[in-house]
Amino acid sequence: MSSAKTMLLVSVWRGTGTQGRYEAFEVPQEDNQTILDVVSWVQQNLDATLSYRFACRVGMCGSCAMMVNGKPRWTCRTHVGKVAENGRIDVAPLRNLPVIKDLATDMDPFFDKWVGAEGHFHPTRTRADPIEAINPESPSRKLADEGIECINCAVCFAACDTVTANSDYLGPAALNRAWTLLNDEKDGDRTGVLDAVSGSGGCHNCHSLGSCAAYCPNELSPITAIAGLKRETARSFFRKGR
Amino acid sequence: MIGLKLYMLQRLSAMVMAPLVLGHIAVMIYAIQGGLSAAEILGRTKGSIVWALFYGTFALAVSIHAAIGVRVILAETILKNRHALDGLTLAIGAGLAFMGLSAVYAVTAS
Incomplete structure (x- = not known):
């Protein structure tokens, strides 16, 4: 049949x-x-x-x-x-x-922006040092955990209208990565990350449209990460006047 | 096309504008209850340092806030050149400040 x-x-x-x-x-x-x-x-x-x-x-x-x-x-x-x-x-x-x-x-522009957002780990210890103990229940670790399942698929980058309009904008994935590093107690360059996301293509260009969170296949929320970066950079502005 | 400093300037100018807008609306509602002529309004604002500061501050905050807002719209639509954007942002801010402060001067100078 x-x-x-x-x-x-x-x-x-x-x-x-x-x-x-x-x-x-x-x-x-x-x-x-x-x-x-x-x-x-x-x-x-x-x-x-x-x-x-x-x-x-x-x-x-x-x-x-x-x-x-x-x-x-x-x-x-x-x-x-x-x-x-x-x-x-x-x-x-x-x-x-x-x-x-x-x-x-060509994914180069996407990954170039990860580099631009200082999206790489900045170690503070060598392999000869003991592994630093991190409390998985600490507030900062929980914030970092919320964003680390990114698989670099660039779906959020393709969904973002601000990326379309502003070629300098770092985009949701790179900024989400910066946010996870900022909340990673093991990362040693908090200032460098804040500086990287404060430039003319940084987190402050986000209009909070939310397409990144709506389309992320892993149900991450880059828009929340970007809001966190805006808060932290504003705090650093008042503390250091930069 | 905006970094941290312009972002903070726009947010801080908005924080200045918000209470001034509410104050303006509250005074307008209160002042017109019994009917109020232009001459009566000018009679109260002319020579008033308080109203000059109130609306002068508002005009300056609007100039900063609007210039940065228009800059973002231009940057995302038709103007990609950084120097042109900087120049236009300054020109829009200065133009709005001139017009706003001229109006404030006209109603508060005695």
Whole structure:
């Protein structure tokens, strides 16, 4: 006994750099099918030249984020049934990042901003020193814990209208990282982090639109982290007059 | 396109404006209860150092606050050049301050 498969109408962005167009494909619909499954099916069965990026397929690596029906999503954990509109799916490269080819974006601007936000750990001990004991129940550790599950997928970066309008803006992910470092008792450069997020592209450019928190696949809240950075930089302004 | 200093200036100027706006509204509601002519208003404001300081402070706070606000809108829409933004921010702030303080002078100078 066989029945004809329902077909999905999938429009996929094709092109390099700023040039491109949508190309339509028909993909058989399956149960428990993700957007990444759809893109992979196109690449494996219809057009082997389709470029896209993925790695873990289980929502851990942050490689496969794309715009799906106009919204940024982690495609490996986004089920077709939840986002298809009348059997149609539009898949495009992440917003706010340059396109390399088809669905693969250049992530350099995104990670450059992590560096710009001083988003790396500043150790205070060497490997010869004993490990510093941190109370997991301390208020600062709890604040840090709320933001550390970021997988660098750039969904928040693509969702942010301030990133679109202001190319200097560090963006929600980098600022969320800065906030976790600021609350990490082991980090040794609190002043450096505060300085990094206080520049012309820093946390004060955020308009609190909240798209970062609305679309973060790990349900983090960069907008809350940015509000925390605004509070801490304001305190440092009154304390040090900078 | 705003860093910590402009952010703080805009927030602090807003903190100055808020009680002054409430004071202005409260006085307006109180003053017009029995009907009040322009001549009567000027009769009370002319030569008043208190009203000059009240509205002078308000005009300066508005100039700072609005100039930074317009700067952000321009930066995110049509003006990406940093020097042009700095110049326009100063020009808008100075223009608003001139107009505001001129008006305050006109109603408070005796």
